[in-house]
Amino acid sequence: MNLLELSGVHTHIGAYHILHGVDLAVPKGQLTMLLGRNGAGKTTTLRTVMGLWHASQGSVRFADKDITQMQTPQIAGLGIAYVPENMGIFADLTVKENMVLAARSAKNASQMDDARLKWIFKLFPAVEKFWNHPAGKLSGGQKQMLAVARAIVEPRELLIIDEPSKGLAPAIINNMIDAFDELKRSGVTILLVEQNINFAQRLGDTVAVMDNGRVVHSGSMAAFSADAQLQQSLLGLAL
Numbered sequence: 001m002n003l004l005e006l007s008g009v010h011t012h013i014g015a016y017h018i019l020h021g022v023d024l025a026v027p028k029g030q031l032t033m034l035l036g037r038n039g040a041g042k043t044t045t046l047r048t049v050m051g052l053w054h055a056s057q058g059s060v061r062f063a064d065k066d067i068t069q070m071q072t073p074q075i076a077g078l079g080i081a082y083v084p085e086n087m088g089i090f091a092d093l094t095v096k097e098n099m100v101l102a103a104r105s106a107k108n109a110s111q112m113d114d115a116r117l118k119w120i121f122k123l124f125p126a127v128e129k130f131w132n133h134p135a136g137k138l139s140g141g142q143k144q145m146l147a148v149a150r151a152i153v154e155p156r157e158l159l160i161i162d163e164p165s166k167g168l169a170p171a172i173i174n175n176m177i178d179a180f181d182e183l184k185r186s187g188v189t190i191l192l193v194e195q196n197i198n199f200a201q202r203l204g205d206t207v208a209v210m211d212n213g214r215v216v217h218s219g220s221m222a223a224f225s226a227d228a229q230l231q232q233s234l235l236g237l238a239l
């Protein structure tokens, strides 16, 4: 079953026609990798799902509801968390304050779900270690982990994350892969935009490749990983 489904989605940004009929399916319980060259339309696709842009044509369905024309808070309220490329964390606030703000049902740290917080600390030890530090002082990798931690502070149906490995050192990327592996085991459905092919290959169950505002290939990551010619023709490189 597909948790998220885009059919024939066109998105305009001002006068620019950016998405030209995106068809994308995100199967429930799986991790879907959205790949493609720079400017292919990946971020615009994520923003269209979140209602930050609205499709001018086509439909976006989540858990069998039509969300195409819904506003962002309403979409988030259905159980979708979105981590944009700039991560959306508050640099002047502490890690704790960032987490409390992300938890809709908690007014302070003591109201947060203890077991869930412990689970998050295990996934991302830096969040616990720097709990009382300003988020702006964290390294790039720690900020990225805080951004994902904020997204999962409450149970979600779908996590949408734009380039979690961007600018991170290989050792940090490995930590991130382990954390996503654990997240996958928790049963949450994930849609990731990635440029890091190693990251994509190690975590992806399914893959969709975009080019020129359309999805030009979709299928299993295993089959895509095994087909160097296909990778070369779609991404200009082999995995």
Ligand SMILES: Nc1ncnc2c1ncn2[C@@H]1O[C@H](COP(=O)(O)OP(=O)(O)OP(=O)(O)O)[C@@H](O)[C@H]1O
Residues within 6 Å of the ligand: 013, 016, 018, 036, 037, 038, 039, 040, 041, 042, 043, 044, 045
């Ligand atoms: N606010 C905007 N105004 C005008 N054009 C935009 C805007 N945002 C994106 N675009 C254009 O839309 C196209 C798709 O951009 P998008 O960011 O979705 O691509 P992407 O696949 O995520 O690429 P990248 O990996 O470079 O972020 C690009 O040609 C980009 O220049």
